[in-house]
Amino acid sequence: PESGDGITARLGEIQEEMLAAGSGESGTTVALLAVLGDRALVVNAGDSRVYRLDGGGAEVLSHDHSLVQSLVDHGHIGPGDVPGHPYRHVVEFGLGPPFERTWRKSGEHCHVREIPARPGDTFLLCTDGVNDTLTDEEIGRRLSPPDADALTTLARHLAERARDNFTAVLVRLPGGPGRAAGTSRRPSPRRPRRTPAPLLIMTGPGRCPSC
Numbered sequence: 127p128e129s130g131d132g133i134t135a136r137l138g139e140i141q142e143e144m145l146a147a148g149s150g151e152s153g154t155t156v157a158l159l160a161v162l163g164d165r166a167l168v169v170n171a172g173d174s175r176v177y178r179l180d181g182g183g184a185e186v187l188s189h190d191h192s193l194v195q196s197l198v199d200h201g202h203i204g205p206g207d208v209p210g211h212p213y214r215h216v217v218e219f220g221l222g223p224p225f226e227r228t229w230r231k232s233g234e235h236c237h238v239r240e241i242p243a244r245p246g247d248t249f250l251l252c253t254d255g256v257n258d259t260l261t262d263e264e265i266g267r268r269l270s271p272p273d274a275d276a277l278t279t280l281a282r283h284l285a286e287r288a289r290d291n292f293t294a295v296l297v298r299l300p301g302g303p304g305r306a307a308g309t310s311r312r313p314s315p316r317r318p319r320r321t322p323a324p325l326l327i328m329t330g331p332g333r334c335p336s337c
Contacts, residue, residue: 130238153222184266191219246302255292
């Protein structure tokens with residue numbers, strides 16, 4: 127699909143497939159980046175996030191489907207109240223049987239945002255095990271410069287501190303001054319890279335005492 131509506135419709139089909147497969151009570155979240163020429167679509171369902179990394183900063187492009195984010199959106203709490211909130215892990219939307227009722231409610235849909243796609247742009251896609259452990263400012267600082275070495279160091283830090291499992295994917299668009307650690311300075315003339323590809327994918331169990 128090349129539109130937000132098309133991606134949302136496909137995720138709706140996946141939701142129905144999961145229900146038909148009898149997935150029990152298991153659910154999952156989605157964070158998706160679709161690069162379409164000079165534009166990109168950011169789509170999420172749940173509290174997994176998409177960040178754009180630039181100059182030591184981490185800009186959140188997605189929008190959490192969580193209870194605490196709803197409280198922030200409606201002015202009941204401030205952003206500074208989220209880290210210590212007792213219900214910060216309550217997810218209101220995603221894929222799977224736990225979210226069947228939400229999918230069927232009129233007006234409920236995935237969050238979709240269209241942004242310009244610039245050569246060399248770097249993005250982080252991650253589960254909440256990352257941003258629940260680190261603030262956005264810490265993520266931006268630890269992934270500066272945003273390369274494979276920085277993500278490896280970040281994953282080691284999360285493995286020691288995170289109380290939830292985590293997945294982090296670093297993606298850089300072709301072009302621009304940056305390059306992935308360990309890649310050639312001169313791309314092969316026979317097989318130029320024309321599509322974005324992950325620099326590195328890191329996963330870990332965190333330190334959840336009940337996991």
